[in-house]
Structures are given as structure tokens and as C-alpha cells.
Amino acid sequence: MGYPPRMYELIKAVEATRQRRYDERHPRLSPEGKQQLLEKFHPDYRPDTMRPVKVGVSRGTVMPHELVDVLESWSRLDPEKFPLDKIDYDVDVLIIGGGGAGASAALMANENGADVLLATKLRLGDANTMMAQGGIQAADKPNDSPTLHYLDVMGGGGFANKPELVRALVQDAPLVIKWLEDLGCMFDKEPDGTMTTQHGGGTCRKRMHAARDYSGAEIMRTLRDEVKNREIPVLEFSPAVELLSDGEGTCTGAVLMNLETREFLIVRAKTVVVSTGGFGRLHIADFPTTNHYGATADGLVMVYRLGGRLVFLDATQFHPTGAAYPEQIVGLLITEKVRGLGAQLVNIHGEQFVYPLETRDAVSSAIIRECVERKKGIVTETGQYGVWLDSPMIEQIHGEGTILRSLPAMYRQYARFGIDMRKTPILVFPTLHYQNGGVDIRDDTSVTTVENLFVAGETSGGVHGRNRLMGNSLLDVVVFGRRAGVAAARKARHVESGHLSLAHVSDYHKELEDAGLPKDRISPILLPSYTRHQAVPGANPAV
Amino acid sequence: MEEEKVKIFIMGKAYQVPKGLTIMKAMEYAGYQFIRGCGCRGGFCGACGTVYRMPDDYRLLVGLACQTVVEDGMYLTQIPVFPGNKATYDVEELRPVLSDILKLYPELTRCLGCNTCTKACPQDLDVMNYMAAAMRGDIARAADMSFDCLMCGLCAARCPAETVQYNIAILLRRVYGRHIAPRAEHLAARVEEILDGAFDESLDEVMRLSRAELEALYNQRDIEPE
Secondary structure (H helix, E strand, O other): OOOOHHHHHHHHHHHHHHHHHOOOOOOOOOHHHHHHHHHHHOHHHOHHHEEEOOOOOOOOOEEEHHHHHHHOOEOOOOOOOOOOOOOOEEEEEEEEOOOHHHHHHHHHHHHOOOOEEEEOOOOOOOOHHHHOOOOEEOOOOOOOOHHHHHHHHHHHOOOOOOHHHHHHHHHHHHHHHHHHHHHOOOOOEOOOOOEOEEOOOOOOOOOEEOEOEOHHHHHHHHHHHHHHHOOOOEEOOOOEEEEEEOOOOEEEEEEEEOOOOOOEEEEEEEEEEEOOOOOHHHOHHHOOEOOOOOOOOHHHHHHHHOOOOEEOOOOEEEEEEEEOOOHHHOOOEOOOHHHHOOOOEEOOOOOEOOOOOOOHHHHHHHHHHHHHHOOOOEEOOOOOEEEEEOOHHHHHHHOOOHHHHHOHHHHHHHHOOOOOOOOOOEEEEEEEEEEOOEEEEOOOOEEOOOEOEEEOHHHEEOOOOOOOOOOHHHHHHHHHHHHHHHHHHHHHOOOOOOOOEOHHHHHHHHHHHHOOOOOOOEOOOOOOOOOOOOOOOOOOOOO | OOOOEEEEEEOOEEEEEEOOOEHHHHHHHHOOOOOOOOOOOOOOOOOOEEEEEOOOOOOOEEEEOOOOEOOOOOEEEEOOOOOOOOOOOOOOOOOOOHHHHHHHOHHHHHOOOOOHHHHHOOOOOOHHHHHHHHHOOOHHHHHHHOOOOOOOOHHHHHOOOOOOHHHHHHHHHHHHHHHHOOOOHHHHHHHHHHHOOOOHHHHHHHHHOOHHHHHHHHHHOOOOOO
16 A cells, blocks of 8 residues: 555655755744635635524524534424433433543532433543544643633634633643543653643644643543543443423433433433534535544534524634545544644645644645645545645654654554655645534533533533634543533532423424424434435335 | 445455445445444544454454455454453552552453464554563553553453453553652642632733733734744
């Protein structure tokens, strides 16, 4: 395997300019230049990718078609018929979603004395958290401060972020790193214990902490291990399909579905935390995605039906460097750390066209411009656009062995397909990476418009404004997951278990009907469909 | 142009699938909608451990379905979960010594040194030798060598001594991270400062700024050299 001969020919142009480029610093974009670039090339600004949602509390708000499709859908349950009298689980705190936020919430709710149940669609730890490579931000060095971190987050988010959430994020950041260190997370450290930190796109200080390039995996497996050690009850392969309310808009539990047996389970809970992740697997604007198999916006759908307001969902993060070759891994994440370590982005002529550590929205737009407008990208055998990420520079800057030591997952990814990224550049193109927006919450993760309901992690919106910085999503899930666990457990102490009803779903269905929306759409979709078989007329394969 | 196909056997049943697909995409092409055996789809989560065999070869091979390309004649099945033993513990209370590890996993010493685990690792980790390091009480070395483990469980599935390498390994890494790795003193100091409210005032201040003022401050901030 490896590259086809034609591509090895093209790589010569990259090698020819490499020596010169070591000392060449591509100019940074001016604020105006960046705005123009975004408006012209970022998919968020393409009018054909979005429409206003017709129903629900945020009706009229513009969001991507693929998300609006699942919001303008019917429940899996018929609210008039579905029986709610037999309660399968009666708990203080129900946590829906078993990624970094859900696991953190479970640990803190448990520590705060609550009787906790965690339900998740796939396995505990099956989440985007597991895949985060680059790192986690925290202002814990003497030359840094939470205030500088605050500035970076606001600037990265286009100054649209919700300030109270940003404050919580940056202030808790060192606290959660310490918490993780105490749990035994193996962060990269100097021999004296000093955290090894790097820049990420849009940071003014080197505050990116990492655990090689398995940062998210290291955090997730540690949290998962701890949930198991504390023997917190976990239901795997049991996604929630609907939240329950008392009939007056207060959340009182959820209906789960055993994915394998298709049995429905009713959970009554005093408080509920939704931490189901984002919408990457809806393939917004037809982009490939870096996201986990389970990222199908389930939480957004359920919370929206119960009246949770959605914010910033017209802002989607496209990671600048998704794999563009080989075909088997198209769309998978090439961590920003590759650029953080000095690899430059270059076009077919071996020339730089953007400063590699601009914010992600800007770098993505610049790559799209280079390929689509300037026609200086590379086109693969399968018609995929790409530009070169000159990874061999890393070894020359930091010394031989750096890639194996700092990017073992990346190296392994390419070596499996016969490409040695230490010696040849890799081909990249933007890929759908992150849902910047989500459910509107307060800084204790309580949903602004629904009682006894908490949302943490990618399902929530506001903290990152219109664009999240690298290293702030791992931080987000742990900071707000922990806050959700504490707040939900404390709230549960003063709440009586409520009446269980699907009245809000009846009301929502009525809205769908009044809007004349098609009846064949059902959500949450739970699993993306990548199978080849189409429906055959005259045959019903349903078992 | 007709795409080139290969014949694979999924749990014993033959399917023609396009050449060059990963096992995961080939199974989807064949019509499987995964519930188990599919996670991150990018080689990080260990959900899709797969055991396979090639024609005319008795040996069992392993790979992650999302990272392994199908080959003609491949005979495969997934091992999406393995019911391995998992000890529970309070990492805080453990001491970084072999005896504490052995109390939790006495089966560690049953290792036969057969190297089957190493051959079964889709991450190409030297599993047998990190287990050997563990048996010598060299927790730091075992933690380092096992760091890239995805906990797919294929090692334990193949182990004739019935040890649970991947679960022992995370215990060792947590003990290393908690008790052996040097602590970050600057971190502990910063946590104290935050708890003392050292940054409250300056955060209050930036939160009060108008958007224009905040933007100006952002654009003027100095950037630490690389």
C-alpha cells in the first residue's frame, strides 16, 4: 500500500521547499482578513446548508438541515398509549450518556450522596471523549492565568460565548487537572513533575496538557475505571428515547430502550443529567466526520421536546485536518498537535498558504479556499480534495523519535496503510468535528427553561460561542460533567419523585401536525445507517 | 467500471464486498447495522476487536475492524466484549508495590511466558513483557509499555493462563500516575490560588468589559513564543 506513484511525484514539490520553509513564518490573518475568509468559505456561511426549525421553543432559529430533520420528527413512543405505570428504576439522579461528561457527573453525584443510575447507548466510555488526541487546556503555569484563558476562549468563540460559562470553564480548569492527576491520569510531565504543555490554535500561553496523543482515551479510561470501582450502576446499550415530565414541564425521568432486546424501561428520577454528546454522525453539510458512531444528537432531540432552548447550533466546527487519504480513513482526525509540533500546511506547489495555528474555523476556510477557489489542492483517485500536512518537519525540528513518542496513535494510523508520516507528508481536508452550540444552560449546567434537568458536555451550548478552541472540549466535559453531578445530586435532596407523563410529547406532536410536517420521520435516530441495502417494494424486513 | 470484489466470511457466511474496505465498512456494505462491535471508528476505543483466519492457514490473526482492510478469503468474527475479571479498588489507598497488585490480581503470576497476548494485540504492544515488568514489580515500566492499550480484551481472550492483561495494565497505570509519577507542584499551587479567590477580581473585571473593550484586549494580548 502507501501512496500511488502519482502522489509520490507530487510529494517531491513539498520536499523541495521544506528546507526553505523552516525559517519561513506565514503571516497571521488580520481580524478583518479572517472575517472575510470565513464569510466566503466556511460551510456555516453557505445558505444551502441550513433552514429555520418550524416547531418547539426555538422555532424560527436557523440550524443545519440534518439537525432540523431530527428535531422535526416524531417520537418513538405514542404518548397517548405508552404505559408509564410500571417503574423499572427509581433513583435520585439519572445520567444519560456515558462519555467524559456522564462519567464525571456520575462520580460527583455519587460522591455527593446520590443514588445514581447511568444509562448509555453503547458501552461506558464509547464517546468522542475517548477519541480526543491533542489535549486539555488549563492555566496552571506561572506565566498564565484563568483570565488569559478566558480571553482566548472568548476570542476563539467570536466573543459570542456566554460569559458565566466561560468563567466556570477557566476557573475550574486547574481544579479538574488536579482531580485527574489524583485519579492517576498519566499526563505528560517533565522529570520534576512540571506538566509538559504546548500551544494550540488560538492560545496565548502554552497550556495544552496531553497524555501522548491518547489524551482523551487516558482521561476516559481512568474515569470509566473509577465508575466501575465505585460500583455505580451502569446500563449499557440502553439509550434514552424520551424524557419524562410531570406534565408541567419539570423533568421527572426518562424512557430507555434496550438496543438489543428492544425492551423499553422506565426510569423515575428526581433529577436528570443529559450528556449524550453532539451531532457529528448526522454528517452536517455532507461532510465526513471525526465523530464517534453514537454522535446522533439524541440529547438535543429529547431536551428540545421538553422545552430546552437551543443556542449557537448554526455554528459547526470543521476540524481543518481530517485525513483525506487513504480512502479507508477519510474524515478521521489528524490532531492539531501535529501542527502544534511544527508541521506546516502546504499546497500542491509546496507553498504555505495559511499560518498553521490560526483558529480552526479560519484554517478550515483557508484549506477550502486553496482547493476550491485557487485550485492549488491535490485531488485523490476517489475525487477527494486535500492539501499536504508536512509531518516530516516535526522530526527535524524536535529530533528523531518525536513522532513515535508524541504521536504514537497518528503514526500507527498511517503505518497501517503503509504510509510513514515521519518521512512523507500526509494529505488532509476539513472534516466535521464538533457541535459548537447546544442546549442553553446556566453555570451549574441546569437547563435555563426546564426544572430538574441538567445538560453537560457537547450537548450544551454557549461556553464555546461560535467556535471552540482545541483542548477546551475535554476540559468542557470534565468541568461541566462534574458540575452537573454536584448540582443534580444537591437538587435531588430537595425534590420529591414526580409524576411521570409524556404530555410534552403530545404537545410537540400537535405542533408537528399543525406545521404539516411529514409523519415518517422518527427520532432520536440512535444509530446512523451505513448499510447498503435499500427498502425493497413489497417486502417488509422488520422483525 | 465494475469495482473489484473480494469474498469474505462473516461469522461463517460468505459475502462479496469491494476490495480495499475496512472490515467494519465491509460488514456495513454486507448489510450489518452495528449495535456492538463498533465504537469510535478510528482506532481509539477497542470496541471492534476482530479475530480472523486466512485460507490454508491454521493461525488466528487479530485486528480492529475499523483499521483492518479485508482480504480475499478472510474468515472473521468480532469479539466485542470479553467477560474478563476486573478488580475494584481505591487507587488512593494502594501502595505502588507488587504485593498490593497481587492482592487484587493474584492470577498475574500464572503467566506462562507463551507470548500469545503479544501476538493478539492489535496495537502491537509487547504485552508479555509489560506483564513481565509487572511481575518484577516495575510498575513504572509496565505503565509506560502498556500506555497505548485500547482495552479491547483480545489479549485476555487468548491467554491460556486466564490473566486479564488489559485490566491489570490500567491498574498499574493508575497506580503509577497517582503514586510514582512526580506531582506537578505548579498545579497544586494554582489550585490553592483559585480556591483562595486570587483571580476573582480580574475575572470580574474582564466579564464587565464591553465587547469592543474585550476585543481590543484580546487583540493586544502577548503571545508566548513557540
